[in-house]
Amino acid sequence: MRIGLPKWLFNRQLGRTLGWIALIVFVAVAVNLVGIRLVGDAHTWSRWLDEHAGYFLVWRLCLYGATAYGWIWMRRRLRERDTSREAHQRLLRAEVGAVAAIVLLEISVLLRQP
Structure with a gap:
């Protein structure tokens, strides 16, 4: 039972959208962490991205x-x-x-x- 919670909070489309946003953010963070790990540190990773x-x-x-x-x-x-x-x-x-x-x-x- 959904007592006191707004109806839009249980919208299926909203859930999908939030799921995709979470997935995109997770992938972006993962790519950056792997990049930092490969080159050694965040400064070198930033320099590599700039180059x-x-x-x-x-x-x-x-x-x-x-x-x-x-x-x-x-x-x-x-x-x-x-x-x-x-x-x-x-x-x-x-x-x-x-x-x-x-x-x-x-x-x-x-x-x-x-």
Whole structure:
């Protein structure tokens, strides 16, 4: 029995989303710990990441390109299924949010570089 707890807390979609976020954070921490272990210490790992920043930029650009391709494919299918103005507005808000998140991420990467 769920006494006093909000209903949204037991939403299945929320649980999946939180699970994916936890998995991504776990993988990121694990990759960093393995990297630090391989090179010896955190300072050397940080230096290695800085020296290979160009490769990571290419990787991110490929990832953004694949994501944009998938988004366009999905958008076309959603627009065929639901042609309402509200659906268009939801897609537009999601697109603006995604582009803003990517721009902020890349700005933070640029500001971090010496």
